[in-house]
Amino acid sequence: MPRSRFTGLIVIAVVLAVLPFLLPNNFYLDLAIRMMINACIVLGLNLLIGFAGQISLGHAGFVGIGAYASAVLTTHYSWSPLAAMLAGALGAGVLAALVARPIFKLKGHYLAMATLGLGIIISIIVRNEAALTGGPDGMPVPALALFSFEISGEKQWYWVLSGILLLSLWASLNLINSPFGRALRALHGSEVASQVVGVDVAKYKLAIFVFSAVFASLMGSVTAHYVGFVTPNVADFFHSIELVTMVVIGGMASIYGSVIGAVLLTALPQALTGFEGWETVAFGSILMFCMIFMPKGLVPTLAAKFGRR
């Protein structure tokens, strides 16, 4: 059984290893890197939405916290990139825990509204604290230097992110099949049934919310360093929706679906540039089409079609 579980992981590893040699130029390498960054964030978000059944409509807020922690602390306070990154992750985690504690006692829509509000507040703060963040214009971020080694150029970033993505995939696959992960899926399947076997539901929801927030923040930091510039768009509502859409299109509660969703929705706007001015309409139509004919998302639908779960 473990063999089949990791087959996809091996396939992805092979694709990642060969890809740079097939891509004609850095434009495509850059696209691949952005796909991988999104895939990681979506993976964490899918643990929360797909597996634990808890919605977050403000996840870009946590990405923004990481991105701006890295930008502001390194630029204005000359922290080391690693320390800034960890501070951002800590901040995102603490914030998530504070917000989650009262909200997870309630259900569904309250969480959606509260996370939505949280995301918007973070994005407003980032936009308005211009002295620190550069406001709507954004601000530059120094290169990511770990100890004496500095990551630069698309090639290096590509390999670093390949490593992060593979590690995240492996850890996620492990997690959902561990006692913690089963408890998480069980509370999604039947909250009361999970309670009577001893699952402290509030604690588990909190843990996975904090976990995915911290992960989003770390990936936000990585994005900021990779792009070398950060704007408030990283934290805004549309980015949150984009992330949730990737989860849904790829497939809720599907690890590989997270990757497929991120890859497709990162590539789609590029593929649609030929529609000149009608990209958004085409984009929306494709999403609607997907949801009508594959409501469970791409990967679960195709897996069911070919007889595998």
Place this chain on the structure above:
Amino acid sequence: MALLEVSNLTKIFGGVRAVQNVSFAVEAGIVYSVIGPNGAGKTTLFNLITGIYVPSEGQIRLDGRDIAGVAPHELARFGMARTFQNLQVCMNMTALENVMVGAHLRLDRNLFKGALRFPSIARRDAALREEAAELMRLVGLEAFIDAHADAMPYGALKRLEIARALAAKPRVLFLDEPAAGLNPKETSEVDILVRKVADSGVTVVLVEHDMKMVMNISDQILVLDYGRKLAEGSAAEVRRNPDVIAAYLGTHQ
């Protein structure tokens, strides 16, 4: 001292007294059944004891410890397990995983150890898989060991809940209508299963409508009517009790 002692338990929903002043005691190792007409308050009583509802009044003692109003996940620690009248199976998981979740409290549930697949976690999970498959065989689900929960028929899901509850290694097991919706053959299988569970030393508290089953397997029976205790005793005593006959069949006028 009895394993479970309930005294003067009352639950009021708005103006409705769903359970009023009910007292009883369950000795360890027996099969104790709760019966009564529809709406008598049987499931409410179960939900009070297993922590789903908070009692309006009264005490519930497990091993002498007051557990009234304690959350369900805490009660699981004290050795309490239950099944549900309306199925509560996790349809997003396989049958085997549903049973494995039952063992939740007996496992190392650390998030990071799980994500990094520590050897200790992998070993324990492999052993648990065997254990869960064994439990599925015990409840007669050997045909569904590799099945996904959403591909199983109703009767099998009822037994899957029992297997999940047993995976917790409970001291007292609450079964809420385990035979509801089952055909006679399946009912007699559940009948045998409950006896088997009780013989293994687990105290069973049962809510059931199937009178044949109740009379067959119960050591002690509590009869509820309109939320009140109507009678208590052995099967033979309850069957002869005129109040019980009146509640079930109506009175002669």
